[in-house]
Amino acid sequence: MTHTAPSRGPLRGLRVVEIAALGSAPFAAMMLADAGAEVLRINRPGQNTKGAGILGRGRAGELSLDLKDLHGRDRALDAIEHADVLVEGFRPGVMERLGLGPDICLGRNPALIYARMTGWGQEGPLANTAGHDINYLALTGALRSITRQGEVPVPPLNLVGDYGGGGMLLVTGILAALYERVTSNVGQVVDAAMIDGTSLLMSGIWNRKSTGNWSSEPGTNSIDSGSHFYNVYRTADDAFMAVGSIEPQFYQRLLRGLGLADADLPAQQDRAQWPAMKDRFASIFRTKTREEWTVVFAELDACVSPVLTLDEAVTDPHMQSRSTLLREDRVEPAPAPRYSRTPGAANGGESKPAETLMTQWASATCATAATTRTGQH
Known part of the structure; x- marks a missing residue:
């Protein structure tokens, strides 16, 4: 190209x-x-x-x-x-x-x-x-x-x-x-x-709705900010981290990065516990800067990424490597x-x-x- x-x-x-x-x-x-x-x-x-x-x-x-x-x-x-x-x-x-x-x-x-x-x-x-x-x-x-x-x-x-x-x-x-x-x-x-x-x-969302897996109340579903494992969290330096740890294996790695033990937590898909888990995750993410969290998750492959600005995207190593x-x-x-x-x-x-x-x-x-x-x- x-x-x-x-x-x-x-x-x-x-x-x-x-x-x-x-x-x-x-x-x-x-x-x-x-x-x-x-x-x-x-x-x-x-x-x-x-x-x-x-x-x-x-x-x-x-x-x-x-x-x-x-x-x-x-x-x-x-x-x-x-x-x-x-x-x-x-x-x-x-x-x-x-x-x-x-x-x-x-x-x-x-x-x-x-x-x-x-x-x-x-x-x-x-x-x-x-x-x-x-x-x-x-x-x-x-x-x-x-x-x-x-x-x-x-x-x-x-x-x-x-x-x-x-x-x-x-x-x-x-x-x-x-x-x-x-x-x-x-x-x-x-x-x-x-x-x-x-x-x-919106085909994927209509599909979820047709199978009874989508609530009409916004912000209560797994991928619309309703869950704790698919969300955005503020860091100590007022930047953000994006979390998309949907699959169980990625969720386990997410917990490891956050220093949490799965045995002490509710089941990942326990919707009643999602609000409390979001609050808990938010508190933990506020303890480190975006860069520190990026380093933590760099080797975990947990579907966790730093949220970049447009200017930062220009200098991101992966974006640069592909000349995106x-x-x-x-x-x-x-x-x-x-x-x-x-x-x-x-x-x-x-x-x-x-x-x-x-x-x-x-x-x-x-x-x-x-x-x-x-x-x-």
């Missing part, structure tokens, strides 16, 4: 048109670019890809168009005609009003994968309502589930809806549609909604996942003028069509 060298990623040769938006859609386009796709970003007048920061990295080219203008729309269609994928993140109906809806784009390019990213989905009572990550989590039950008992729900940044249940879900849909197109030679619309993706990410965070002009996450033969790149070489890129795409389309015609005779 490289930072600025041209990408040899598995999506090399894939042509993507991205209509500039916020959050999830550019994140999806970034992931495609990291994996080698040629992404042409269409910006609004006065906008540029640099303004998107890390989410705008790796674009092969950019074009500034007023899509409300007939000329701008036609130029966009010229690019879409030769693309494999279109990525857009507007509210339902916006692309249709611009004259760039699925019917028009697929009419121009029947093999196009038309990828749509919204919060509420293309249909439903809230489809045209404004919203952000926190709103989508609220409606799906996810936000209420991420709560300590008796406390106010804490927004998990915008990781769940925008990125995990949004952009990543969109990429999954795009790749699935591309795979299907191999046999059908026909494109389709991918409707990715953050409420759908967030609900999908890249450092040049800025700190940014490396492309993921990693490929053994076809590594991706965070910034896959210099971008090209949009006209050059579009000409190359058109030539490639013509060459493919000629090959197809030849193969049919």
Whole structure:
């Protein structure tokens, strides 16, 4: 994996048109670019890809168009005609009003994968309502589930809806549609909604609930801060340690690190004793600093880790050994996942003028069509 060298990623040769938006859609386009796709970003007048920061990295080219203008729309269609994928993140109906809806784009390019990213989905009572990550989590039950008992729900940044249940879900849909197109030679619309993706990410919790292993009272379950063996504890230096000692063997090692004898304690799964055990663990963790606890648990393999800040994550030995965070002009996450033969790149070489890129795409389309015609005779 490289930072600025041209990408040899598995999506090399894939042509993507991205209509500039916020959050999830550019994140999806970034992931495609990291994996080698040629992404042409269409910006609004006065906008540029640099303004998107890390989410705008790796674009092969950019074009500034007023899509409300007939000329701008036609130029966009010229690019879409030769693309494999279109990525857009507007509210339902916006692309249709611009004259760039699925019917028009697929009419121009029947093999196009038309990828749509919204919060509420293309249909439903809230489809045209404004919203952000926190709103989508609220409606799906996810936000209420991420709560300590008796406390106010804490927004998990915008990781769940925008990125995990949004952009990543969109990429999954795009790749699935591309795979299907191999046999059908026909494109389709991918409707990715953050409420759908967030609900999908909650599959494990829904499974626990369906089997009677999940309480509707937040903060009383084994992995939602209800238990003493899956929790976060404050240390003597006001830092934190993360404990995830779920399995019995890890729990025994946790007790050893804390200097506790199992024979003197209630059973690990005795829920009635969890509150008292959390208090006991909290008192013990306050006796040492985070660094001291890190040393204690370094050799125990008990699923206990120091809670790092973003700045500390940059210098963590394990993170550095894998180059998980890249450092040049800025700190940014490396492309993921990693490929053994076809590594991706965070910034896959210099971008090209949009006209050059579009000409190359058109030539490639013509060459493919000629090959197809030849193969049919």
